[in-house]
Amino acid sequence: MDEVMQLRETTWGGLTCRVVDDLPDGASPQLGVVFCHGYGAPGTDLVPLAAALYQLDRRLAESVQFLFPEAPLTLEDLGMPDGRAWWPINLDRLQRQLQAGQMSEVRNFQPAELPAARQALMDVVGEWTRATGLPMSRCVLGGFSQGAMLSLDAALHLPESPAGLALLSGCLLNEQEWLPRGASRAGLPVFQSHGVYDVVLPYATGLWVREFLEQAGCHVEFVEFDGGHEIPWDVLKRLATFVAQRV
Numbered sequence: 001m002d003e004v005m006q007l008r009e010t011t012w013g014g015l016t017c018r019v020v021d022d023l024p025d026g027a028s029p030q031l032g033v034v035f036c037h038g039y040g041a042p043g044t045d046l047v048p049l050a051a052a053l054y055q056l057d058r059r060l061a062e063s064v065q066f067l068f069p070e071a072p073l074t075l076e077d078l079g080m081p082d083g084r085a086w087w088p089i090n091l092d093r094l095q096r097q098l099q100a101g102q103m104s105e106v107r108n109f110q111p112a113e114l115p116a117a118r119q120a121l122m123d124v125v126g127e128w129t130r131a132t133g134l135p136m137s138r139c140v141l142g143g144f145s146q147g148a149m150l151s152l153d154a155a156l157h158l159p160e161s162p163a164g165l166a167l168l169s170g171c172l173l174n175e176q177e178w179l180p181r182g183a184s185r186a187g188l189p190v191f192q193s194h195g196v197y198d199v200v201l202p203y204a205t206g207l208w209v210r211e212f213l214e215q216a217g218c219h220v221e222f223v224e225f226d227g228g229h230e231i232p233w234d235v236l237k238r239l240a241t242f243v244a245q246r247v
Contacts, residue, residue, distance in 0.1 A: 013123030016043055016070040020050040022061040029065035031163060031247045032128050032139040036069060036147030039089050042082040043070025046144060056240035063247045069124050086150050087111035098202060107175040107208060121154045140246055142166025144231060149173055156181040163246045164189040166239060168231055171201045172208035186217030191242040193223040193235045200229040
């Protein structure tokens, strides 16, 4: 990060949050972007995205504040002392289900910890709105992998639509609860990306998400790329433009 960019750590919604901005002195943000990391990553995993997005579109530096909440569960017992999770995942079981074509089980998976994680994320957004004086409609929710799933789930439960969604390499889950809520988000702008060669969450799982969102009436910008479970530079360039359009 350069010497102008500010990084601070706070606690919102009971979660440790890193807040990053590059606003001019005395300026307030016009938009917030909340990015949730994926399963097994440390809470700081996505923080460098802020600097990358500022670099790609300098308009963001004048108006956007980024928030990076840290998932509440530790994975130290699994040999990942810095790893965090929004809810436990049995990766071997998930891969067996996908390989066996047990799509209904994957699409309707309802983690017991999901409601608590959702509420914590919604509380983060609520505390950000109180701190900035901005409405929820001035906040973009997003994340990578498990964080993308959580951000979509939270967006469907918020009392009003966020400014947009940014879903990077996510998957459909909790489908039976999501379906009746989808129509309430008609018109919501969504940026979605997924790697064609993703072996963690296969490309088809990203298409499930796109289909759900489009049927709900969301405006989806879907970016596929020749890669795996990752966030390539070309995706970041498109994401920077998407965020700038929400300001």
